[in-house]
Amino acid sequence: GQSLEQPSEVTAVEGAIVQINCTYQTSGFYGLSWYQQHDGGAPTFLSYNALDGLEETGRFSSFLSRSDSYGYLLLQELQMKDSASYFCAVLIGGYNKLIFGAGTRLAVHP
Amino acid sequence: DTEVTQTPKHLVMGMTNKKSLKCEQHMGHRAMYWYKQKAKKPPELMFVYSYEKLSINESVPSRFSPECPNSSLLNLHLHALQPEDSALYLCASSQAGQGTNYGYTFGSGTRLTVV
Numbered sequence: 001g002q003s004l005e006q007p008s009e010v011t012a013v014e015g016a017i018v019q020i021n022c023t024y025q026t027s028g029f030y031g032l033s034w035y036q037q038h039d040g041g042a043p044t045f046l047s048y049n050a051l052d053g054l055e056e057t058g059r060f061s062s063f064l065s066r067s068d069s070y071g072y073l074l075l076q077e078l079q080m081k082d083s084a085s086y087f088c089a090v091l092i093g094g095y096n097k098l099i100f101g102a103g104t105r106l107a108v109h110p
Numbered sequence: 111d112t113e114v115t116q117t118p119k120h121l122v123m124g125m126t127n128k129k130s131l132k133c134e135q136h137m138g139h140r141a142m143y144w145y146k147q148k149a150k151k152p153p154e155l156m157f158v159y160s161y162e163k164l165s166i167n168e169s170v171p172s173r174f175s176p177e178c179p180n181s182s183l184l185n186l187h188l189h190a191l192q193p194e195d196s197a198l199y200l201c202a203s204s205q206a207g208q209g210t211n212y213g214y215t216f217g218s219g220t221r222l223t224v225v
Binding site: 041044045048087096101102 | 154
């Protein structure tokens with residue numbers, strides 16, 4: 001089976017930096033993805049890491065350590081619109097099987 | 111076109127009804143997915159289609175029946191559902207191929223209520 005762990009809630013202020021961690025246990029691991037979902041909206045793809053290291057896309061960065069079965073999403077220069085749920089998700093096996101973690105609810109305050 | 115379109119957006123059905131959810135994409139993606147999402151929970155994988163063939167069924171009850179008529183369309187046929195099946199049903203698509211993940215594109219979902 002698979003298991004992913006991430007914090008249930010994170011609170012931060014506008015302009016700050018926040019890191020959301022994700023640890024996973026799974027067989028057939030291919031890579032780690034991050035998705036954002038606003039209340040009432042669809043999940044939106046943020047990033048994907050297949051290899052160890054840091055991937056940067058604008059204000060968002062994602063990191064993966066395969067040896068530690070660990071990754072994180074780093075959000076910089078937080079804005080109110082970043083208040084949403086953030087899911088880490090593992091890609092498993094050879095059949096595009098993407099399994100989501102429970103999600104982290106980020107609240108950004110003024 | 112970079113969207114996944116799902117219809118209807120809302121659906122209320124009785125436990126004896128038969129209904130279908132529809133999903134369409136024109137991004138040339140050859141992998142398509144159905145997920146179920148309950149409130150304040152993560153999306154839960156139901157089915158994966160790769161090159162129009164069913165490749166994964168996550169032990170979904172037979173009252174849910176997927177269909178992929180062509181590379182752009184994905185349907186989910188519903189029959190004899192239970193109230194606990196009420197949820198947001200999300201369709202997604204992506205490029206296919208082993209280990210590839212250029213990101214899934216999700217539709218806005220169909221909010222299903224079973225009465």
